[in-house]
Amino acid sequence: MTKFSTATISAALKARDAAVAELAKGPTGSREASLLATVRDNDAIVREAIENGAAVQSQAEAGLNYRTQVDRSQRRDFREAKLFGRELRDIAPGSHEGDTFANITLAAAANGSKILGKVNVFPFSGSKGMVPVAPRATAQLTAPAGALADGNVPAMVAPFDVVKVTAYSTVDRDELQDYPFADSAIESALASAVGQRVDHVLTVGGTDGVTTVEGFTGAGTATAGTTVGTIELADVRNAVARVEDGGGNANALLMSPMGKAAFLTAYADRIGGLPEIITIGKLGDGTAALNDFSFIAADLSTVGVAMRKDIEVTHVLEEPSLHKLDRVALLATARVGGVSLANAETVQVVNGSAV
Known part of the structure; x- marks a missing residue:
């Protein structure tokens, strides 16, 4: 012993x-x-x-x-590990089955998406789909029995392309068999990583080398900040006003964590009436979506996002580098189509300058 x-x-x-x-x-x-x-x-x-x-x-x-928590009676087949509501034994490669819509799962993860819970997500189950986008129309004053003015503003059903967002982790097969309580930690890590990358895609767009999708910075209206090296309160208030002047109701400000910290330090006593500030932090590899002197003001209720309804889960153990170490790779994949806007004025992108 x-x-x-x-x-x-x-x-x-x-x-x-x-x-x-x-x-x-x-x-x-x-x-x-x-x-x-x-x-x-x-x-x-x-x-x-x-x-x-x-x-x-x-x-x-x-x-x-x-x-x-390990004893002989608790040892299991590694395929009994459960991720996103299903055991690995029940998830075939290419499977798209899950218990909860992907956007809900990713928004609920402890460090997952901060945006998906605030925009209009349209789940789809095939390879393609459409996003209904409400246009901005102008109401007319019409006399009794009078003809309608020419105000052709068609409702939009926007097509979209999608990119795959995949996170993976490797774990020793014995540990996956011996420690059932590890399932929730692995699921949380994968959901957080996918959710954070989805937020980056929705903020600045992205490409997988074949397909490119737009984020807020591409679909919205861009202007330059008035000063350099910081986020100015006047720029924020003006961006909020431009959203509202374009027919929206500004309900969110997107900033980097350090940008928010500097902004609050400078103007903590003068930010009354501003929308919620949502921070979009760096990914695990250090990639930032926003620099520390740029921000986005938006009416997120006007934003349409297409997303495959299920998170795809895959396990791999026969890949040579994993097989000889007796490790299992666990992958979680979501598919997102970027953002669709009927009115670019409801998302205002203010680009600051470092110097």
Whole structure:
């Protein structure tokens, strides 16, 4: 029996990581079997140490964030892992089944989309669809029995293209089998990553190399900020006024987190009456949608967004680099069509300058 101790676990993890690092470098020839055995054996040492330690020591004594939940009766087939309401065994490659519309799932994720819950999302289930967009019409004063003035303002049903937004994570297959409580963490991570990227697409558009979709910065009306290096209160109030002058009701300001912080620091006592400020932060790789001196004022109720109704979930384990490490890749994919506007004036994009 492996006795629980931080020294035992530390040594096993170091040995395991060293073997994984060597495998990751490329072909290892006759040493591959030995390295894989090192990974497997040290995984077993860590697992047994934690199981035995949790049985005799308190959480505080063990120095763990959670008590292990693993025993022989809890081990499962990795395909029993459940993501977005379905077990992996029930999700075939290319499946688009789910329990909840994708926009609701992504908006509900802890760090997911901040925009999808505030715009008009039109779910579709095929490869293409249409987005109904309400136009701005002008009402006429008409005399009794008089002829209507020529005011042809057709309702719009806009076609759209979509881009795929995919997030993935890899996990050791033994860990996916042994720790059922990891499912929710994996799902949250994937939904958050997809939701954040969708917000970037809706803000600045995007391309997958084949299809390009527009975001607010392409579909809205752009103007230049009056000063450099910061967001000015006068620019914000003027942008809100232009939204309302165009027939909208400005209900949101989009800024970068640092841009918002600087703006509030400068004008905290004078922002009464402004719409909600929504921050669009950087992605995990550091990509920013908005710089710290530009912003968007919008009536989000006038924005139409097409989105495939289900999140596609896929698992991959036969890819060579994963197979030799006994790891599983889990992928979540959404399809979004950018933004559709009947009136570009309801989204005002103010581009500041750094210098």
